[in-house]
């Protein structure tokens with residue numbers, strides 16, 4: 001129970017500096033001194049970290065989220081200027097561009113996950129910096145506090161510890177809580193489809209795929225059931241859906257044909273898209289992707305999903321598509337947490353920000369990444385939900401916060417007179433997507449309308465792999481990724497169902 005030990009550390013260190021550390025509930029596994037902290041108080045206030053004292057404590061920077069934006073920001077922040085307190089339901093960053101490769105065993109799950117303590121070591125070592133495995137549930141910008149609730153792995157399990165609520169005071173708050181998969185309110189999606197956003201989603205996909213492969217080989221399974229079990233349906237023809245379909249078809253062509261040869265003729269991939277696949281890419285690249293996917297055996301269907309049932313998808317035209325594995329990848333929208341915040345909002349319902357990534361009309365609150373968007377008043381468009389946007393906003397904000405901290409504006413309500421310098425400017429570097437069979441697309445245009453270089457084929461695939469290998473956040477994971485690629489090339493993918 002690392003999070004309990006951390007909270008005990010919070011209590012011990014903070015009880016000397018802060019006056020309002022009090023608990024309203026306490027799991028039975030807490031250490032003796034923590035219990036004392038809880039039961040000695042009759043107050044109904046939450047446990048947590050109280051306000052910092054200028055001149056005694058360092059200003060406290062609270063960061064919500066360990067995604068591309070939050071992690072890049074924490075990596076760049078000077079831990080000598082701020083105590084960094086990170087709150088997130090996961091203790092690692094996911095290198096999302098390579099997540100699809102983990103679903104079929106091209107890469108191992110650990111290769112795409114980077115623990116937060118490696119990204120910003122101060123979180124593990126500095127006395128006033130912490131990581132809390134929790135979700136933020138509310139923000140009070142007037143009081144400069146956030147309210148949080150611990151997360152456990154056993155949600156829905158009656159024996160799991162009750163979530164524990166606590167409060168944190170901040171001097172600066174960075175909201176980098178990402179977005180959630182859009183389901184457009186279609187019935188059955190949340191219940192029956194698997195999203196592809198987190199490592200546990202990729203694990204679920206891999207287990208389901210291997211389970212279906214093994215079930216379909218069992219004596220007595222009917223032909224129709226075999227076909228259903230081995231029909232992998234992907235909804236959404238954006239880069240994630242296309243890359244996942246490409247990985248699946250590679251897996252089928254190379255590994256299923258060799259190691260599940262009894263059922264190799266039954267396994268199929270169908271990609272359903274309402275419009276055109278890869279609609280943000282250049283038309284030539286779209287045509288190339290369509291040709292390559294079709295060549296690899298991916299069945300492309302133009303259609304709109306109306307309903308998702310446990311074993312079949314119903315389209316708007318009434319056609320029914322049975323499936324054994326259903327992966328949903330149709331873009332993202334604001335999460336319930338973001339929707340619940342009574343903050344100014346950008347078009348599309350994201351947290352509204354100005355050119356310096358601040359939430360206007362609130363002191364000391366910033367928002368970056370997929371959860372944020374420029375307010376209409378800035379005259380700038382809402383940026384796409386991309387890692388390259390999130391990463392660059394994270395870097396910009398780290399520099400800005402360092403500048404504010406150095407100028408003495410780190411504490412709450414103390415930065416009003418500080419010159420912020422140049423606003424954040426985003427320049428798109430281009431897009432890439434792999435389509436399987438050692439082929440990829442590279443689109444170096446700055447926008448859909450502008451002209452620029454676009455490449456396809458093996459060279460693009462090589463650029464894709466090299467670019468992502470260099471972008472992987474640590475040398476440790478870079479090494480893991482390179483070794484995984486080599487092992488897969490030489491020995492094939494790992495098909496053990498662990």
Ligand SMILES: Cc1cc2nc3c(=O)[nH]c(=O)nc-3n(C[C@H](O)[C@H](O)[C@H](O)COP(=O)(O)OP(=O)(O)OC[C@H]3O[C@@H](n4cnc5c(N)ncnc54)[C@H](O)[C@@H]3O)c2cc1C
Pocket residue numbers: 064065066067068069070087088089090096097098099100134135136137176177178179196197198239240335337368369370371385386387388389390432
């Ligand atoms: C499979 C896949 C492939 C992708 N490929 C590419 C690509 O090739 N190129 C590209 O540019 N983009 C890609 N993207 C998009 C990119 O990953 C996102 O745009 C990027 O992750 C956004 O970063 P973020 O930090 O805003 O959000 P995220 O990375 O989603 O992180 C959000 C964080 O906030 C945490 N959080 C959520 N709610 C709360 C809460 N209430 N309190 C505290 N913490 C909370 C989450 O647990 C998470 O740690 C891909 C996305 C996926 C899913």
